[in-house]
Amino acid sequence: MSILKIENLKKSFGKTEVLKDISFEMNEGEVIAILGSSGSGKTTLLRCVNFLEKADEGKIYVDDKLIYDAKTAQKMSAKDQRENQLNFGLVFQSFNLFPQYNVFENVTLAPKLLAKEEKNTAKYAEIDKKAYDILAKVGLSEKLNNYPCELSGGQQQRVSIARALMLDPKVLFFDEPTSALDPELTGEILKVIKSLAAKNTTMIIVTHEIEFAKNVADRIIFMDDGVIAEDGTPAQVIDNPKNERTRLFLQKFNELK
Amino acid sequence: MSSLASMTVPEVILNLLEGFAQNGIIFILTLLFAIPLGLVITFGSMSKWAPLKFLHNFYDNSEKGIAYSLLNFIADFKPVQALTRTFVWIIRGTPLMLQLFIFLYAPGLLFGVPNRDRITAAIIAFVINYAAYFSEIYRAGIENVAKGQYEAGQVLGMTKTQVFFKVVLFQVIKNITPPMSNEVITLVKDTSLVRVIGVTEIIMHAERFTKAGIIWPLFSTGLYFLLFNGILTILLGKLEKKMNYYHN
Numbered sequence: 001m002s003i004l005k006i007e008n009l010k011k012s013f014g015k016t017e018v019l020k021d022i023s024f025e026m027n028e029g030e031v032i033a034i035l036g037s038s039g040s041g042k043t044t045l046l047r048c049v050n051f052l053e054k055a056d057e058g059k060i061y062v063d064d065k066l067i068y069d070a071k072t073a074q075k076m077s078a079k080d081q082r083e084n085q086l087n088f089g090l091v092f093q094s095f096n097l098f099p100q101y102n103v104f105e106n107v108t109l110a111p112k113l114l115a116k117e118e119k120n121t122a123k124y125a126e127i128d129k130k131a132y133d134i135l136a137k138v139g140l141s142e143k144l145n146n147y148p149c150e151l152s153g154g155q156q157q158r159v160s161i162a163r164a165l166m167l168d169p170k171v172l173f174f175d176e177p178t179s180a181l182d183p184e185l186t187g188e189i190l191k192v193i194k195s196l197a198a199k200n201t202t203m204i205i206v207t208h209e210i211e212f213a214k215n216v217a218d219r220i221i222f223m224d225d226g227v228i229a230e231d232g233t234p235a236q237v238i239d240n241p242k243n244e245r246t247r248l249f250l251q252k253f254n255e256l257k
Numbered sequence: 258m259s260s261l262a263s264m265t266v267p268e269v270i271l272n273l274l275e276g277f278a279q280n281g282i283i284f285i286l287t288l289l290f291a292i293p294l295g296l297v298i299t300f301g302s303m304s305k306w307a308p309l310k311f312l313h314n315f316y317d318n319s320e321k322g323i324a325y326s327l328l329n330f331i332a333d334f335k336p337v338q339a340l341t342r343t344f345v346w347i348i349r350g351t352p353l354m355l356q357l358f359i360f361l362y363a364p365g366l367l368f369g370v371p372n373r374d375r376i377t378a379a380i381i382a383f384v385i386n387y388a389a390y391f392s393e394i395y396r397a398g399i400e401n402v403a404k405g406q407y408e409a410g411q412v413l414g415m416t417k418t419q420v421f422f423k424v425v426l427f428q429v430i431k432n433i434t435p436p437m438s439n440e441v442i443t444l445v446k447d448t449s450l451v452r453v454i455g456v457t458e459i460i461m462h463a464e465r466f467t468k469a470g471i472i473w474p475l476f477s478t479g480l481y482f483l484l485f486n487g488i489l490t491i492l493l494g495k496l497e498k499k500m501n502y503y504h505n
Contacts, residue, residue, distance in 0.1 A: 050412055051411070051412075052408055052411065052412070078416065078417070082414050082416065085411065085412060085414050086414045088412070089412070090412040092405060092408070092409065094405055096403070096405035096406060096408065096409035097409075098406065098409070098424050099428070099503050099504070099505050100427050100428060100431075100503055109413075109423065110410075110413035110414060110415055113415060113419055113423065114414060147502065147503045148503070149503050149504050149505070160409075163413065164412075164413075167413065167414065
């Protein structure tokens with residue numbers, strides 16, 4: 001049984017076809033890194049799966065249950081969409097923390113709103129405890145009362161990872177999580193992602209850090225011009241690319257190093 | 258009442274204060290109604306409702322030419338937005354003084370019901386005028402909240418209402434406090450305009466003294482405005498400072 005299945009996903013913006021028929025499956029506990037040059041559709045793919053964009057065609061399944069069908073997407077109720085949304089977590093390139101709330105509030109806001117809706121405010125203590133635990137795991141126990149503007153980029157990104165983990169997503173997505181960070185701070189984020197991988201967190205990571213992808217991912221998908229050009233283990237895709245575009249991309253990357 | 262010319266200084270001050278109370282009432286009622294009305298206008302001017310959008314389906318994207326452009330224009334037409342923005346243009350584009358006359362005379366001219374309540378006419382004119390200005394400040398404040406804030410809320414499973422009230426609203430209030438403070442201070446001074454339709458505010462009171470041969474009360478009215486605005490400036494400054502505990 002696959003935890004996530006994408007079937008024939010297509011997305012255009014005006015006349016530009018950004019995703020041209022994307023299909024893949026992933027298993028629970030798997031870590032997939034998506035590589036590809038800018039404009040290849042990586043981010044759009046993530047945004048479509050997380051309902052930030054509506055795919056024009058295609059289906060998305062979670063645990064073999066259909067949660068998105070482009071044909072009926074217009075009719076999906078806000079309630080259903082939210083429920084489906086909660087299968088996934090997304091860590092943004094630019095963190096998108098809520099600036100007026102401190103670290104602890106940023107992490108607990110959404111779960112507490114959910115508990116409040118379920119008229120289960122008794123759950124608050126449990127949420128608080130979980131927040132302490134998760135923030136400790138990402139090394140931010142000292143920063144609970146700080147506001148995002150008082151933190152470094154790396155610390156902010158760790159808060160946003162903690163915020164996503166609070167809702168126990170079945171699949172956690174990262175959209176170029178280190179692109180806004182300098183190399184020194186990049187390391188601390190990669191360390192956190194590695195520790196999540198060690199705990200069998202199911203993750204899809206869009207990244208430009210090829211070395212990191214090779215180390216942490218079970219599987220690498222190389223995207224080019226809206227299609228999956230290559231899909232395999234790091235050894236297959238990075239060390240022995242079959243596709244011409246993948247070869248060129250990796251070659252350029254190696255030249256830069 | 259003693260004749261104006263023979264009043265003592267404290268009596269004059271009290272008399273002017275009576276006039277200033279009228280300015281104060283107009284000021285408070287205008288804020289009370291214009292602040293929420295402005296938000297309604299904002300939603301109108303940000304409305305994306307395009308009932309003819311389906312016309313897009315009738316033309317192939319690849320076609321060019323005048324017919325295509327025209328159809329595109331009609332299909333993109335947003336009636337609520339267009340209507341609201343025209344309204345804001347008219348209100349902001351004409352003098353408030355003229356609007357005071359219009360709201361005083363229009364009911365009589367249009368419906369044959371002469372409006373003898375000058376204060377009500379003045380308040381309606383002020384509320385509509387200021388709501389139009391406020392709406393543009395709100396719009397800028399809302400548009401300045403980063404798109405990522407809405408997206409972060411959405412992926413965390415928050416409803417649109419929750420995102421607005423728990424995440425966006427506070428940031429909007431912080432964004433708009435400085436320009437709103439400006440408008441509020443302008444409003445204090447604008448209240449003196451109501452004398453053109455015969456509402457006896459402070460300057461009208463003072464002019465009676467001028468006619469009776471004493472000029473200083475007229476000049477002294479500036480102090481009332483200064484003092485009032487001084488207090489407002491301090492209060493609004495405090496509010497601004499309170500929200501400065503974070504920056505984006």
